[in-house]
Amino acid sequence: xxxxxxxxxxxxxxxxxxxxxxxxxxRTFALVVLxxxxxxxxxxxxxxxxxxxxxxxxxxxxxxxxxxxxxxxxVALLLSGTTxxxxxxxxxxxxxxxxxxxxxxxxxxxxxxxxxxxxxSSLFLMLxxxxxxxxxxxxxxxxxxxxxxxxxxxxFLVVPTGLSAMVALLAVRLLPVRRAREVMSAALALVFLAIxxxxxxxxxxxxxxxxxxxxxxxxxxxxxxxxxxxxGWLAAILSALLQGKWITVLVSGGLLMGxxxxxxxxxxxxxxxxxxxxxxxxxxxxxxxEVGGRHxxxxxxxxxxxxxxxxxxxRLLRREPTQLVQLVMLAAMxxxxxxxxxxxxxxxxxxxxxxxxxFIFVVMFSAMSTVGISARLIPxxxxxxxxxxxxxxxxxxxxxxxLLLGWMLGTVVALFGAAVVTALFAHSLLVALGVFTVASLVxxxxxxxxxxxxxxxxxxxxxxxxxxxxxxxxxxxAVVPLVYAALLxxxxxxxxxxxxxxxxxxxxxxxxxxxCMVIVVSAGVAVASLLAxxxxxxxxxxxx
Amino acid sequence: MIVAEELNKRYGATVAVEGLSLTxxxxxxxxxxxNGAGKTTTIKMMTGLLKPDHGRVSINGFxxxxxxxxxxxxxxxxxxxxxxxxxxxxREFLFFMATLYQVPREAAxxxxxxxxxxxxxxxxxxxxxxxxxxxxxxxxALSGALIHDPKVLFLDEPTVGLDxxxxxxxxxxxxxxxxxxxxxxxxxxxxxxxxxxxxxxxxIDKGKLVALGTMAELRRxxxxxxxxxxxxxxxxxxxxxxxxxxxLEES
Numbered sequence: 001x002x003x004x005x006x007x008x009x010x011x012x013x014x015x016x017x018x019x020x021x022x023x024x025x026x027r028t029f030a031l032v033v034l035x036x037x038x039x040x041x042x043x044x045x046x047x048x049x050x051x052x053x054x055x056x057x058x059x060x061x062x063x064x065x066x067x068x069x070x071x072x073x074x075v076a077l078l079l080s081g082t083t084x085x086x087x088x089x090x091x092x093x094x095x096x097x098x099x100x101x102x103x104x105x106x107x108x109x110x111x112x113x114x115x116x117x118x119x120x121s122s123l124f125l126m127l128x129x130x131x132x133x134x135x136x137x138x139x140x141x142x143x144x145x146x147x148x149x150x151x152x153x154x155x156f157l158v159v160p161t162g163l164s165a166m167v168a169l170l171a172v173r174l175l176p177v178r179r180a181r182e183v184m185s186a187a188l189a190l191v192f193l194a195i196x197x198x199x200x201x202x203x204x205x206x207x208x209x210x211x212x213x214x215x216x217x218x219x220x221x222x223x224x225x226x227x228x229x230x231x232g233w234l235a236a237i238l239s240a241l242l243q244g245k246w247i248t249v250l251v252s253g254g255l256l257m258g259x260x261x262x263x264x265x266x267x268x269x270x271x272x273x274x275x276x277x278x279x280x281x282x283x284x285x286x287x288x289x290e291v292g293g294r295h296x297x298x299x300x301x302x303x304x305x306x307x308x309x310x311x312x313x314x315r316l317l318r319r320e321p322t323q324l325v326q327l328v329m330l331a332a333m334x335x336x337x338x339x340x341x342x343x344x345x346x347x348x349x350x351x352x353x354x355x356x357x358x359f360i361f362v363v364m365f366s367a368m369s370t371v372g373i374s375a376r377l378i379p380x381x382x383x384x385x386x387x388x389x390x391x392x393x394x395x396x397x398x399x400x401x402x403l404l405l406g407w408m409l410g411t412v413v414a415l416f417g418a419a420v421v422t423a424l425f426a427h428s429l430l431v432a433l434g435v436f437t438v439a440s441l442v443x444x445x446x447x448x449x450x451x452x453x454x455x456x457x458x459x460x461x462x463x464x465x466x467x468x469x470x471x472x473x474x475x476x477x478a479v480v481p482l483v484y485a486a487l488l489x490x491x492x493x494x495x496x497x498x499x500x501x502x503x504x505x506x507x508x509x510x511x512x513x514x515x516c517m518v519i520v521v522s523a524g525v526a527v528a529s530l531l532a533x534x535x536x537x538x539x540x541x542x543x544x
Numbered sequence: 545m546i547v548a549e550e551l552n553k554r555y556g557a558t559v560a561v562e563g564l565s566l567t568x569x570x571x572x573x574x575x576x577x578x579n580g581a582g583k584t585t586t587i588k589m590m591t592g593l594l595k596p597d598h599g600r601v602s603i604n605g606f607x608x609x610x611x612x613x614x615x616x617x618x619x620x621x622x623x624x625x626x627x628x629x630x631x632x633x634x635r636e637f638l639f640f641m642a643t644l645y646q647v648p649r650e651a652a653x654x655x656x657x658x659x660x661x662x663x664x665x666x667x668x669x670x671x672x673x674x675x676x677x678x679x680x681x682x683x684x685a686l687s688g689a690l691i692h693d694p695k696v697l698f699l700d701e702p703t704v705g706l707d708x709x710x711x712x713x714x715x716x717x718x719x720x721x722x723x724x725x726x727x728x729x730x731x732x733x734x735x736x737x738x739x740x741x742x743x744x745x746x747x748i749d750k751g752k753l754v755a756l757g758t759m760a761e762l763r764r765x766x767x768x769x770x771x772x773x774x775x776x777x778x779x780x781x782x783x784x785x786x787x788x789x790x791x792l793e794e795s
Binding site for chain 2: 178304305308312315316319320381382383384386387389390391392393394538539541542543544
């Protein structure tokens with residue numbers, strides 16, 4: 001029966017490749033190309049790291065560098081696996097069909113576990129595979145390293161998913177299913193942020209001094225605690241494969257496989273208990289019913305449309321915290337980048353322009369936050385968006401409320417960033433105020449741009465809040481604010497140069513002229529974008 | 545009043561609706577058709593959710609393409625699946641709808657109380673809609689469509705998921721609305737409802753309107769069949785269903 005379910009899954013994957021329209025196939029192809037670019041970037045970076053480690057401390061050091069990297073990956077896989085497991089085990093739409101079929105609960109669970117493992121493998125394919133390949137390549141591994149690596153990696157991948165299934169089973173006993181998924185998503189975002197911060201700090205260490213950089217990883221891996229984790233076992237297997245130490249391969253492989261088997265056995269036993277209570281979306285969601293009692297009792301006035309639409313969007317955003325988590329992540333990344341910059345330039349005298357450099361991060365990240373939020377405020381309404389379409393109001397009014405909300409949130413990020421950077425680099429309050437104003441204006445226009453992207457690339461039929469925008473829209477919402485901010489900066493600089501350099505006006509007048517230009521362009525872009533998004537929303541065909 | 549003239553809609557090579565002309569006045573009009581016949585597409589075009597490739601729709605004298613806001617002000621819509629904001633409470637949703645349609649505060653409060661009582665929503669109204677069952681979502685979607693007292697009400701399979709009491713309440717409500725001067729355009733698969741409640745019936749098949757009239761008119765036109773079910777099956781190729789009966793008898 002399990003093989004029948006798996007065959008069906010394979011058929012679904014094949015259909016995704018063969019029986020979809022050309023545009024979707026082209027999108028898949030573009031994604032594969034992007035994945036390859038990313039993988040080669042990770043491969044090159046990690047290969048340089050392993051080569052440095054081998055030069056410093058031989059193969060032993062490379063292995064010690066690999067273990068913490070795999071451990072970080074293990075934690076990330078555990079958290080992403082938990083959100084995937086919650087979805088696959090408790091929310092996915094085929095559950096009623098499978099559980100009402102003459103299949104044992106264990107068969108269904110094992111199938112679901114495989115499905116979750118496959119779902120979780122994308123992260124491993126992006127980060128884990130290039131690291132493992134580069135580990136071998138940096139040490140001129142023999143051919144048998146690569147098939148051995150693939151087998152070990154496949155077993156390693158099951159460990160966090162099995163553990164995730166156990167965490168998911170525990171989480172849904174404590175929290176409503178969707179709330180549990182949201183909590184896990186937030187935790188995952190924090191772990192990614194921590195990993196990214198670590199990578200940034202490591203990169204600067206390696207740039208400055210490779211020995212010190214590798215040393216900082218080795219000091220993390222000091223002691224043998226990592227050796228007692230699946231990450232340590234995998235690192236040991238791979239090192240042993242390189243050195244031909246077959247006994248170590250067998251011992252560590254046995255530990256890895258044993259722990260995988262234990263995970264599966266325990267989670268199968270647990271899931272039996274949970275599934276015997278009955279599984280279904282409504283059943284688990286119903287647990288959330290009582291906590292909603294406090295919501296909105298005071299709502300009893302109808303007010304203006306702008307206010308009502310704004311409050312509605314704010315409530316939807318607040319109760320779908322993934323977007324706010326993303327916002328916090330971008331804000332945190334902005335600060336980390338500024339700290340890294342300060343660390344890079346420690347002890348060196350900085351020019352006035354260099355002192356202002358971290359403010360670029362403030363403008364860039366607040367612009368990115370605003371585009372991301374504004375774009376998602378349209379599909380955030382999900383399939384209920386038809387209500388906006390049939391309402392006897394010009395769509396521009398709803399969009400104005402969304403623009404206001406996106407702008408406000410982006411401005412909060414800008415204010416936070418400007419304050420932190422000012423404190424870090426000891427700037428004057430006037431400079432901080434100027435930067436904050438510019439960033440806020442940029443947020444106004446990027447909010448409008450976000451609405452256009454949302455109107456054109458919204459996916460209203462989302463199950464996971466991460467899928468509100470199509471892949472193309474997601475890429476554009478990352479790139480467009482950066483390009484726009486760069487263009488605006490270039491334009492402001494051109495105005496400044498023209499007036500100050502060519503016409504010889506005073507610095508203050510030139511700066512004021514540049515600021516006026518930013519105000520005019522930002523307001524113009526915001527209005528034009530609002531109109532374009534309104535036009536799109538009005539004419540879009542509603543196919544849900 | 546709904547006036548549709550020569551409506552056409554294609555999805556790629558598939559013809560969803562072809563040359564559909566229809567006038568619905570102050571009555572309860574039931575729109576029937578097999579799955580995929582074009583019922584939902586027609587309702588979407590009549591409510592402005594889809595732009596027809598060709599043809600026009602006017603609602604209460606307001607041309608939908610040129611006077612969309614005036615036309616939409618008259619419309620209430622309950623779609624086939626009750627998609628409403630899952631992260632709002634029932635109360636928040638209904639007051640948001642009242643604001644959307646600029647219902648005065650006092651009227652909104654009064655209608656809110658009436659609808660909550662009518663659909664027995666009292667104990668659920670302050671919970672997030674995502675915790676509602678399908679039937680409760682249907683009720684809240686219906687309440688949202690009614691809170692602004694629409695002049696034209698579109699209902700796409702409204703009784704699916706409703707408990708018998710709410711279904712009965714809905715039937716009575718629709719009759720009352722028609723008496724008050726509201727135009728009700730309802731698509732349904734439940735022929736018993738159509739037969740017992742409607743003033744006129746329209747039957748659509750493969751995108752074309754194949755029959756239109758009162759029950760008596762349809763019966764007169766059909767020589768062999770007397771019930772709406774028989775007429776429906778005859779017009780939409782449903783005689784094939786007899787094959788099913790034959791198979792069941794033989795097996």
